[in-house]
Amino acid sequence: QKEVEQNSGPLSVPEGAIASLNCTYSDRVSQSFFWYRQYSGKSPELIMSIYSNGDKEDGRFTAQLNKASQYVSLLIRDSQPSDSATYLCAVKAVGSARQLTFGSGTQLTVLP
Amino acid sequence: KAGVTQTPRYLIKTRGQQVTLSCSPISGHRSVSWYQQTPGQGLQFLFEYFSETQRNKGNFPGRFSGRQFSNSRSEMNVSTLELGDSALYLCASSLGGLAGTYNEQFFGPGTRLTVL
Numbered sequence: 615q616k617e618v619e620q621n622s623g624p625l626s627v628p629e630g631a632i633a634s635l636n637c638t639y640s641d642r643v644s645q646s647f648f649w650y651r652q653y654s655g656k657s658p659e660l661i662m663s664i665y666s667n668g669d670k671e672d673g674r675f676t677a678q679l680n681k682a683s684q685y686v687s688l689l690i691r692d693s694q695p696s697d698s699a700t701y702l703c704a705v706k707a708v709g710s711a712r713q714l715t716f717g718s719g720t721q722l723t724v725l726p
Numbered sequence: 727k728a729g730v731t732q733t734p735r736y737l738i739k740t741r742g743q744q745v746t747l748s749c750s751p752i753s754g755h756r757s758v759s760w761y762q763q764t765p766g767q768g769l770q771f772l773f774e775y776f777s778e779t780q781r782n783k784g785n786f787p788g789r790f791s792g793r794q795f796s797n798s799r800s801e802m803n804v805s806t807l808e809l810g811d812s813a814l815y816l817c818a819s820s821l822g823g824l825a826g827t828y829n830e831q832f833f834g835p836g837t838r839l840t841v842l
Contacts, residue, residue: 646829650833657814657833658816659833660830663830702769704831706829713771713782713784714759714831716761716768716769717768719768
């Protein structure tokens with residue numbers, strides 16, 4: 615079992631719809647959760663961080679965390695063609711000896 | 727505040743050669759992590775340096791090494807290059823704390839290495 619799993623996609627949604635991206639993780643002591651966006655040919659860009667159970671909203675983005683279910687998701691409201699990218703989920707357990715672990719990413723396409 | 731910078735941006739080498747890549751973190755960041763990204767394997771963790779000490783190491787052969795200087799700048803070296811080393815090499819910096827926002831990593835633009 616991979617430590618951080620994401621549906622590889624591709625996920626296609628029409629412009630203006632809500633895109634839902636999901637991520638599960640295996641390490642129960644994980645404490646920090648991140649979503650990165652990576653455009654083709656570019657480096658990953660941090661778009662959301664979440665540390666506590668529940669929802670965290672930032673503009674059109676909402677991150678949701680459920681530690682009991684070991685599940686983190688990212689919702690993108692009013693999706694735009696410019697949101698078309700690969701979205702990477704990353705998880706880190708507490709402690710200096712634990713590295714940031716990335717999922718393989720979900721490719722999102724927003725259709726005009 | 728300036729972002730993470732990496733040099734060079736592109737590099738072409740031949741098998742058997744060695745290469746050194748450089749990363750300058752965001753000012754005030756003490757942790758630098760290195761990743762290899764390929765289409766087939768995704769983002770693979772190489773190592774992390776914090777205050778000039780290697781804090782974590784991924785599952786890569788000893789041909790891959792790194793170091794960090796007192797100003798937090800970091801270099802990684804790959805010796806005896808193989809064709810499979812062709813990849814995008816990314817560095818990311820963070821404040822380097824143990825939890826919360828101190829863990830947020832910010833990536834540089836990457837170095838695209840091609841091994842012929």
